[in-house]
Amino acid sequence: MKINYDFKLSQWVLVFILAAVIGSCDKTESGPEGKMELVFTPRFGAETFNTLQPYAYGDIQSIKLSKFDFYITGISLISASGNTLLEDAGLIDITGSSASSATLSLDGIKTGNYTGIKFSIGVIPELNAKDPKDFKSANPLSSTSHYWEAWDSYIFSKIEGVLDTGGAKTYDLGFAIHTGTDECLATLTVTKNFTISEEQTTGLGLDLDVRRVFQENGQFFNLPNSPLNHNPANIGVLKLFASNLAQAIQIKN
């Protein structure tokens, strides 16, 4: 068979030299690594949470949630020797499947003992300054569905559903709360000892009380008064829900 000499000899020499150089480079010694999974298990108060399942919303009303997702970014693992900032970003969607929890997998974590984890609910400013086209499709920050041109910001969380306003189970009110802009960033620190072992996966269970997210001054937030909240003009409502979401997440015992 005739060999097709596409490369000149000089080009092959260059390839070999480059390969030798690259191959002789000292690889960065990152040490042994393991994985971690953050497992968010939602509930609605004392009840198991399921998408589109009705839950009491005050004395008369009831609510069904069709969409509940939020970004977590700026993830740091806390240890005695300091914090390790991960580059991962996650879009936690508790309504995206019929699974009972939503999991974020974190790879390439140095083995060792850790005392906690810190993360932001929302998109940290350095990432919020970018936009979806800056990220590859596998990165959750590539989602144009979670970007708001008018705000020049990501949509940090989306909470959508229907409310039965009169108690007749007619679910007559659609609602949406979309938080965003740097003002709505909330940071959460979870204290728990855990160990990352080489090539093992360590799970960290987090409890998410969806009912808690809808609280305002000890009562359910008045959705009929303000059903659509996705505008900086509603920043007070957005900050309330952003803060509530952070408080609704606890370490799972």
Next chain:
Amino acid sequence: MLPWKRLLAGFSILILVFGLGCDFDPSEPEVGDLSQIPYSPERFKVQVPAAFPELEVPANNPMTKAGVALGRKLFFDPILSRDSTQSCSSCHHPDKNFTDGLPTSKGVDLINGRRSAMALIDIAFQTKGLFWDGRARLLEDQALLPVEDPVEMHFTWPGVIERLKRHPEYPADFRKAFGITHKDSITKFLAAKAMAQFERTLVSSGATRYDLALTPGSGVFFSESELRGYEMYFDLSGGRLPDAECFHCHNAPLFSSLDYFNNGIQRVVHGNQFEDNGLGAITGNAAQNGMFKAPSLRNIAQSAPYMHDGRIKTLEAVIEHYNSGGHPADNKNPFVRKLGLTVQQKADLLAFLHTLTDTSFAQKPDYQSPF
């Protein structure tokens, strides 16, 4: 030595030299052997507008000129269908924004499918699933399905492959595209890869009135009506105009958020069941019943009729549907609600949608049939 002996010796040496150098293989090249055809793939680079995301290409299907050319041929060739009457382009015409202008498409048996042929403009950027219900992950996966769909091409891939192998040109085309050395290496996967390569070239220019109006120095400006429509579309008026809520599902730059939504066009049949459950039928998640892909609105004025089953005939009627708030459902997107738009505001929104028309897209010679 006598001169004639020298001549004879020299001639004998020449015969010996050439004889040893010759490949005295008396047999004919094996039938189907493609190895004699040169394989020197040349990379194909797609021009992508600066405002668009990166065009991602699977590592196992890099784009080459020969691959794109083969994919284009297959896309327009009815060889893929049982009776050789239908090609991909039968339902995805270049001059109809790569759809067909019908509510639902007819296959070779003249049976109507249940869904509208999707427009393929910028299809390469649909990274969250293909088809109205997201059942194909990549273009390479999608291209496999219509051949064997009984309401589409109603054929078999083994049948297609046999035709391709017997064809006077395709074996060589596959060689040039994928480097195979024998026609028996032609597979449905290579055919799908080639078509995917062609489809990845279907990228709009990014030079619509909308794009240019947002480009400083372009000299193109929105009319007053288009500007009002733009402001309502993206809720940029600061409350001066109604929020038409469009961008939630059809966000820039692709004018598709790539996701799936229930936009209220179907009535609930019972509980959370719809006549067509869309995404929910694929995922098995009843909460996603009635949800469909929000397609790109680029060239939307050229893609009538509208919705997953083509039930809405005009853009005016689409706007009126959204203005009306659609049919209730637990998982209907909350931004599909009564908007209260005036006649003028609806006209403004329509004017803005027309600014998304890329008149050059359908005219590109590289997108036309090569036959």
